[in-house]
Amino acid sequence: MHPLPDSRPRCWVTVNGVTDVVIIGAGIAGLAAAGEFLDQGRSVVVLEARDRVGGRILTRDHGGIGIDLGAQWLSPGNESMFYLAEQAGVQLIGPSEGSVLVRTDGVVRSLGFSDQGAALSPFETADFGQGVVRLRRLAERVHTDPTWASANEVWLSQPLGRWIRTNLRTPGVQRNFSVLLGRLGGDPDALSLRQALDIIASSNDLEDLYTVSGGLRLRRPIGGMGQIAEHLADRCWENIRLSTRVTGIEYDPQSATAICDDGQRFEANRVLLAMPPWLALNLDFNPPLPAWRTEMLAAQTVGASIKAVLVYDTPWWREHGASGQMSADDGAVRFTFDISDPNGPGVITGSFDDDEAVASSALTPQERENIFVDCLVGVLGPRATGHSGYLEHDWYADEFTAGAHSPHFAPGAWRVQGPQLGEPLGAVRFAGAEYPDRNNGYLEGAYRSGIEQAQAIIRSLA
Ligand SMILES: Cc1cc2nc3c(=O)[nH]c(=O)nc-3n(C[C@H](O)[C@H](O)[C@H](O)COP(=O)(O)OP(=O)(O)OC[C@H]3O[C@@H](n4cnc5c(N)ncnc54)[C@H](O)[C@@H]3O)c2cc1C
Numbered sequence: 001m002h003p004l005p006d007s008r009p010r011c012w013v014t015v016n017g018v019t020d021v022v023i024i025g026a027g028i029a030g031l032a033a034a035g036e037f038l039d040q041g042r043s044v045v046v047l048e049a050r051d052r053v054g055g056r057i058l059t060r061d062h063g064g065i066g067i068d069l070g071a072q073w074l075s076p077g078n079e080s081m082f083y084l085a086e087q088a089g090v091q092l093i094g095p096s097e098g099s100v101l102v103r104t105d106g107v108v109r110s111l112g113f114s115d116q117g118a119a120l121s122p123f124e125t126a127d128f129g130q131g132v133v134r135l136r137r138l139a140e141r142v143h144t145d146p147t148w149a150s151a152n153e154v155w156l157s158q159p160l161g162r163w164i165r166t167n168l169r170t171p172g173v174q175r176n177f178s179v180l181l182g183r184l185g186g187d188p189d190a191l192s193l194r195q196a197l198d199i200i201a202s203s204n205d206l207e208d209l210y211t212v213s214g215g216l217r218l219r220r221p222i223g224g225m226g227q228i229a230e231h232l233a234d235r236c237w238e239n240i241r242l243s244t245r246v247t248g249i250e251y252d253p254q255s256a257t258a259i260c261d262d263g264q265r266f267e268a269n270r271v272l273l274a275m276p277p278w279l280a281l282n283l284d285f286n287p288p289l290p291a292w293r294t295e296m297l298a299a300q301t302v303g304a305s306i307k308a309v310l311v312y313d314t315p316w317w318r319e320h321g322a323s324g325q326m327s328a329d330d331g332a333v334r335f336t337f338d339i340s341d342p343n344g345p346g347v348i349t350g351s352f353d354d355d356e357a358v359a360s361s362a363l364t365p366q367e368r369e370n371i372f373v374d375c376l377v378g379v380l381g382p383r384a385t386g387h388s389g390y391l392e393h394d395w396y397a398d399e400f401t402a403g404a405h406s407p408h409f410a411p412g413a414w415r416v417q418g419p420q421l422g423e424p425l426g427a428v429r430f431a432g433a434e435y436p437d438r439n440n441g442y443l444e445g446a447y448r449s450g451i452e453q454a455q456a457i458i459r460s461l462a
Helices: 028-039 079-087 122-144 146-151 160-167 171-185 193-202 226-233 277-282 291-299 316-320 354-361 365-380 413-421 443-461
Strands: 019-024 044-047 059-062 065-068 099-104 107-111 246-251 256-260 265-273 284-286 305-312 322-328 333-338 346-353 389-394 428-430
Touching (some): 028 443, 065 305, 122 160, 122 193, 122 322, 122 333, 160 171, 305 365, 316 322, 316 346, 354 365
Antiparallel strands (some): 256 265, 305 346
């Protein structure tokens, strides 16, 4: 992704000296909003702290290949993003075919998801693997630890369906699990967790029951998601000011001013804060943020993620029928997937998440590379040491994100409190992935939030 070349014209379009809207953040939400304002003939300035647009979309060039170190996947229902991809002329591709490898208790099993033409998404793969591990451990414990089983009798009597809904996080896997475990004894809502564990402990291994189909079909752009961010930025480059970090906001009901670290002030009728909500705590608000907002923001789980990529001369794992997707119940990198472009080198990505990301953030890139390779060797074998390149991005250490993709595998708190935090604050409005009640945490949610907030602001200015 290229920063704004110096030669591009810059015009800070204003009406009577005051800009209609100042947007803080040129991620997908800020860019979507900027385009909407311009389409409606409004004046807008976008202030972006980084020297690039895209925010948590980050495509790096590696020998002529675009590799995503941030957001990468689109799922069914992401209509706006699919439409943008089409407009941008970006070709989309699905996960690679082949078996998914699951490593539990040090044993690698191959799941033939591809036999029915359906592959699991990376998130589903991880979710599925963790669900299998938890069920197998529970089944073992119920039979080896009668004291524990008796102490937890009430909990074990819950319907299996409820356990599935509360322990598995992706709807596709919840459905697949219900179908799979329904084969054990009928309707999962009519079967107790204890009954299911008894059957699992006394019958074939759980994996023997897998004939999973219907996993969500994800798509990713060949050449990287950065193309879509650039496509949006192409509509408003002259309104974007890169490497401009906002440190404070003065506001009242009629207007607001963004103050930058170099002392520049941008006054507008409205300021749209399109940066990760938790970073608002670093801004100096005048008047100060209401106590409830500060407390709510401070109490949120933000998450942490280091996305890592290994490049090989070829996607050699496909020769063995493997899809490159794996899920493991231990190790620093617990799921991986193949993101090779057609006819390109072999590329496998994985991520250090949450506690593993926090702990690994203190290590060197070389140490993280070694750890990732070791994790892959544990599943794919020694050939995984033959990589020719390593790329990573530590989103937790990156001061302009200082977190990750909040909703994936997090407690989902943003879904509940995001809409509340998105309420206007005087002339300050909020947009971004964490605010909407639909597609919360995803690109689609960020884009829609940007458009919706822009439209609400335009109505409020009419
Ligand atoms: C590793 C990773 C993988 C992901 N994978 C997927 C995926 O596959 N599919 C999916 O749909 N979503 C995915 N996501 C989530 C997705 O990236 C986000 O939901 C989305 O990009 C958020 O967009 P946004 O515009 O709300 O925020 P951001 O993209 O965070 O944009 C906010 C912008 O504000 C800027 N900013 C911050 N502070 C300041 C300041 N003080 N002054 C000025 N500017 C500032 C930032 O630099 C940034 O450009 C992933 C996220 C991560 C981290």
